[in-house]
Amino acid sequence: MMIEEQSIDKNSVIPIYYQLAKLLEGQILSGELKPGEALPTETEIAGLFEISRMTVRRAISELTSAGMVHSQQGKGTFVSSPKLNNVVFELNNFNQEIKDFGLKLSTNLLGAHIVRADERLLKIFQLDNPNTRLLYFRTVLSAEDERLAYERKYIIYTKSKPILETNLMDPTLSGLVTANNDVLPVSTKKILQVSITTKEEASILGIGSNAPVFVVEETLFDLENKPVGWSKSIYRGDRYQLTGYDGWLRKDNHGGMNLG
Amino acid sequence: MMIEEQSIDKNSVIPIYYQLAKLLEGQILSGELKPGEALPTETEIAGLFEISRMTVRRAISELTSAGMVHSQQGKGTFVSSPKLNNVVFELNNFNQEIKDFGLKLSTNLLGAHIVRADERLLKIFQLDNPNTRLLYFRTVLSAEDERLAYERKYIIYTKSKPILETNLMDPTLSGLVTANNDVLPVSTKKILQVSITTKEEASILGIGSNAPVFVVEETLFDLENKPVGWSKSIYRGDRYQLTGYDGWLRKDNHGGMNLG
């Protein structure tokens, strides 16, 4: 595994560890270093480039984070096999890509009410008192006058903070909670399912009944891990898709979306 | 921002940087350190615990990776606001969770053929030669005799490697490619959509027509970023769901699935 020594400039503004990481990454991506093969030892690399071993370790840790190599104490550092089975989908590509595409995204408030928690909501919010009151929002998300999503959101009602008109336009559940509550949501759980529209949902979205949609249930939690917000949203299946990548990714891999 | 000095044991087998990271994480999760607040400077922390600044930096880098703090050169290190808008869904939870649940997962080969690339496939594989031949596999995934998913996979055909019976049972596209090809798939792209079953799909899965399903299109790429495999799979909407988390997560947050 020859490594061209020229490629590192100690006086560059680019950190040495970064240069070295990119150099090693290049060796792997070009096939010079194949999965399963060992990198030179940290001491060897340090000697080759006349740099400190700590700097070498910093470079290797970059590659480890990227999943391209893995180290084993007492044995060495080895090129990993690309993992292709853990593709992750980022849900927020959705609206972000629509904005990036230059389309105007608007939120339409269908209604905001104070409701008493029914059995389902008591369970979701892990509450005992059936008199607990919740704020209930119904909104429709549109791009260029085309309705794309229908969202139903519940948050715990506290009188301490008044509800401001501007808050209601915040399309995110966490935005609503922080605006109308003193608690800080610190974690969230989302469940993604598929379904078909009911008559009511179809009419709200202006599409046909039994049309395929994404269903996203979100639960927001505070520092004590107690639910402080819950929402159920549906996204039109003919307008939304999730894209995900995995493996040894080049930067130019991404891009592109379908707005149909 | 008081930090109890007792909590670090320099002689413990647990690394100092890890102890310190957990200590700071505890301060943040308990609310002692709130979003926006500054941590003590690295030199201060090093002095407090009489440890090296590099060790402090290692601890902080752990928290930075976890998204709990962020550093600004020349200013300091600050507690971040939890990011709740980038939930990621891991697709492979699917079959993994079914296995974890103790159910037997089986793959049924409906057919394996050599086909000539049509226009759609030529475009997908970025090929010019219309005589290019591809291997085409159709499989059904079942758990405990219930059919869950229907997969159609195409890989580039090379005579060099014979197709073995055992290879055909490998349910993953990358498994098929590596088994029947000399190229190494290094990256993958997946597109997740929703749809409803056609008559043919419904009959293969043993469910009704127009039932909601996940549609996953996967493209595998080699080192030169050329497509070497492509598949289109459908997953029953009443049996599959994706779960994702974001924010400041405690380990005990996860778990649980719906196999209906």
Added chain:
DNA sequence: CAGTGGTCTAGACCACCAA
């Protein structure tokens, strides 16, 4: 046992920021 990666130190110099 020798060789590997994992941790840690006590310095150093730098780029950046705010006053």
Added chain:
DNA sequence: TGGTGGTCTAGACCACTGC
């Protein structure tokens, strides 16, 4: 200008691996 985080060094000792 003084204080911050960012980088880098030249050591040290350790735990683990395989012979």
